[in-house]
Amino acid sequence: MKLLEDRIRKDGKILPGDVLKIDNFLNHQVDTKLMEEIGEEFYRLFKDSGATKILTIESSGIAIAQATSKYFGYLPFVFAKKTVAANMAKNAYEAKETSYTRNIEYTVQVSREYLNENDKVLILDDFLANGEAMNSLIQICRQANAEVVGCGSVVCKTYQPGEKRIKDLGYEVKVLARIKSMSEDGQIEFEEQEE
């Protein structure tokens, strides 16, 4: 997605530890027009998926899911909750996720009320690095016997294992901005887009 790549080049900051900070338009301050364009692009990529529900994870996935839903005729979305507390929730599916940027293990939860074997689920998230968050959402869908019909990420660092990990689980992964390399002097190189 050219518009997104240009924006990442313009506003992205590369922090020590191979962290790309794009919190001035994606995950702290949000450019809501760009978010709609991201939603429209996810619709273009997944419109034939048969999705009946969007699943994402707090907090950064929420605006993405809200914006994308409209293009799918206002599909409901569910955002998984992350907690550091280990107490088992009654009536929830649970999985573990280790945060890439914070190196903390979270428990990821979705209420059993909002995911079941009739759901065809499109999973959306902001970043795909090691695939921890997306994997936790897939595990939750498996617990619910819901079918995952696609996985979309706004940004992916393709030299990290996340994309391959999700594909190896058997799922289609679509990414809007595929980062091939980045360096602390601010250079970001993108891969050619897939169709």
Added chain:
Amino acid sequence: MKLLEDRIRKDGKILPGDVLKIDNFLNHQVDTKLMEEIGEEFYRLFKDSGATKILTIESSGIAIAQATSKYFGYLPFVFAKKTVAANMAKNAYEAKETSYTRNIEYTVQVSREYLNENDKVLILDDFLANGEAMNSLIQICRQANAEVVGCGSVVCKTYQPGEKRIKDLGYEVKVLARIKSMSEDGQIEFEEQEE
């Protein structure tokens, strides 16, 4: 907002501890069409406020801010981050908030990059009970010397101190569904709407 009151009556669950659970359309699973209608209503109420930025708080405020922004010509929004960790962030405004439903004290943070004295801020959130979250956002705006031009909440329990607390700080508060009383047998009574 009649549509919202009807939906709360239909889908709301009242839990022990005076907690209204509406997580099947507002803050776990999200009805994105209703969210747009909420956004349109906030625009109707605040269109003359002169807002240049929307400020909300993760996670439940994000979809509300995303949906509302469009009606204001795609104003950017910022979502404050909540953390239980007490470590002072560099380069962030901070305030404290005690969660009504969880009775945990959070540190609420907004990067100094995204709020300053030129901003006219519309604060939006999902629930107004004791006013802890909204107060924390106001304190952050004061630290930034940003002007708060209005405060909107999707739901308010008017028998709790939040609304008066925010008004006493000198701010206009608009609420879409004003709950006068609710009981554990499922009865919810709403106040007359203001114009």
